[in-house]
Amino acid sequence: MTYSVAVSGASGYAGGEILRLLAAHPDIEIRTVTAHSNAGQPLIEHQPHLRSLAHLELQETTPEILAGHDIVFLALPHGQSGQYTDALGDVPLIIDAGADHRLESVADWDRFYGGSFHDPWTYGVPELPFRGGKQRERLVGATRIAAPGCNASTVSLSLAPGVAAGVIDPSDIVSVLAVGPSGAGKSLKPHLLGSELLGTANPYAVGGVHRHIPEIRQALAAARVTDADASSRSSRSATGDEGIRISFTPVLVPMARGILATSSAPIAPGATDADIRGAWEAAYGDETFVQLLPEGSFPRTADVLGANTALMGLAIDRAANRVVVVTAVDNLVKGTAGAAVQSMNIALGLSEDRALTVNGVAP
Structure with missing residues (x-):
C-alpha cells in the first residue's frame, strides 16, 4: 500500500528533513508540501538538496489543502499546530513536530509556552x-x-534507564548540551548568523527557562510511575513535585547539526557498577537506533551526522558519586524527523527502520 502524505512547514529545516527521509520511503507518496510566507514558490528554491522533489510547489498551509491525505506531518513553529490539528479530524494519521501536543500538564504549558493548550498525543x-x-x-x-523536542529526547533517552531501574537519584540532574543552531529553525535571527556563531560558544535559556525542561521531566517521570500516578499528573504543578529536578543548560556551537548532551545524576544508595551499566544495557541492548558504546568509549556528533542514531557513552564517577552519560544525536534526524518517521512506521505496522539508517556521513 502507498500512503499519500502532506508536509507543512516544508521550507524549514525540520520540514526539509522529513521530506528527505520520506523521499526514500518506498511506501510513501509525497503529494503536497505547504508553507506560509513562501507559498507559491518551488520547493527546490528552499530545499535545493531535494532534487527528487523538484516538481513540487509550496502551497498555502490551510486545513483544506492538508485534508484528504493519509498522513499529515506538521513542522510548524510552537503554538501553531493546534489550529490545524483541530480541523483535521478526518486525517487517519497526523504527526506533529512542534510542541503543541507534547505536554500533559496545563501548568507546564502555561509557564513555558503560553497560549491555547491542546491535548497530549502519543x-x-x-x-x-x-x-x-x-x-x-x-x-x-x-x-x-x-x-519530540530534540534536546528533550536526547536527555530523556540518556537518563531514563537509570530512573526506571532506580540506580540514579533524579532529584539532582545536571545536563549541559552543545547544540547546532539548526535546532532553532530557519527564520532569520541575529544571534544565529554565521558571524555571531563562528569561533564562539553561546549559552542560552539558562536558569531553568528552556522549554524542553517540562518535556524531559514528563518523560523521566513516565519511566518510573504507575498508571495511577500518571493519571493525576496533568493536574500537578510544574514545581518539581514528582521528585525530578534538572539543571539544563544548552550552548550553541558552530556546527550546523548535532547535539552532544552530557548529563549526570547522583548514584542511588546501594547501586553497584554492574547494576548501573546493566540498566542501560537492558534498556538499549536490543535497540537498533539507540546504542550504548563499550565501556570507556564516548560518541562524537560527527558519528551520527545524517543518521537516525543516538550513540551513548556511560561513565561511573565514584569520586563524585555520579553517573555521567554522554549522548550524541543529529538534532534534525533522531532528534526530530527521524523520530517522526520511525514512529510513523510503527503506527502503520511497517518495518521500524523503513527509510532510516544507522550510518552517518563522514568526514
Missing part, C-alpha cells in the same frame, strides 16, 4: 522506557503522534 520516542515497557508499544496503531 510521544514519538519509541525506545524510551515507559512504565515497565517502551513508548514503542503505545505507538502501535496510533493516529496522533507528538514528535
Whole structure:
C-alpha cells in the first residue's frame, strides 16, 4: 500500500528533513508540501538538496489543502499546530513536530509556552522506557503522534534507564548540551548568523527557562510511575513535585547539526557498577537506533551526522558519586524527523527502520 502524505512547514529545516527521509520511503507518496510566507514558490528554491522533489510547489498551509491525505506531518513553529490539528479530524494519521501536543500538564504549558493548550498525543520516542515497557508499544496503531523536542529526547533517552531501574537519584540532574543552531529553525535571527556563531560558544535559556525542561521531566517521570500516578499528573504543578529536578543548560556551537548532551545524576544508595551499566544495557541492548558504546568509549556528533542514531557513552564517577552519560544525536534526524518517521512506521505496522539508517556521513 502507498500512503499519500502532506508536509507543512516544508521550507524549514525540520520540514526539509522529513521530506528527505520520506523521499526514500518506498511506501510513501509525497503529494503536497505547504508553507506560509513562501507559498507559491518551488520547493527546490528552499530545499535545493531535494532534487527528487523538484516538481513540487509550496502551497498555502490551510486545513483544506492538508485534508484528504493519509498522513499529515506538521513542522510548524510552537503554538501553531493546534489550529490545524483541530480541523483535521478526518486525517487517519497526523504527526506533529512542534510542541503543541507534547505536554500533559496545563501548568507546564502555561509557564513555558503560553497560549491555547491542546491535548497530549502519543510521544514519538519509541525506545524510551515507559512504565515497565517502551513508548514503542503505545505507538502501535496510533493516529496522533507528538514528535519530540530534540534536546528533550536526547536527555530523556540518556537518563531514563537509570530512573526506571532506580540506580540514579533524579532529584539532582545536571545536563549541559552543545547544540547546532539548526535546532532553532530557519527564520532569520541575529544571534544565529554565521558571524555571531563562528569561533564562539553561546549559552542560552539558562536558569531553568528552556522549554524542553517540562518535556524531559514528563518523560523521566513516565519511566518510573504507575498508571495511577500518571493519571493525576496533568493536574500537578510544574514545581518539581514528582521528585525530578534538572539543571539544563544548552550552548550553541558552530556546527550546523548535532547535539552532544552530557548529563549526570547522583548514584542511588546501594547501586553497584554492574547494576548501573546493566540498566542501560537492558534498556538499549536490543535497540537498533539507540546504542550504548563499550565501556570507556564516548560518541562524537560527527558519528551520527545524517543518521537516525543516538550513540551513548556511560561513565561511573565514584569520586563524585555520579553517573555521567554522554549522548550524541543529529538534532534534525533522531532528534526530530527521524523520530517522526520511525514512529510513523510503527503506527502503520511497517518495518521500524523503513527509510532510516544507522550510518552517518563522514568526514
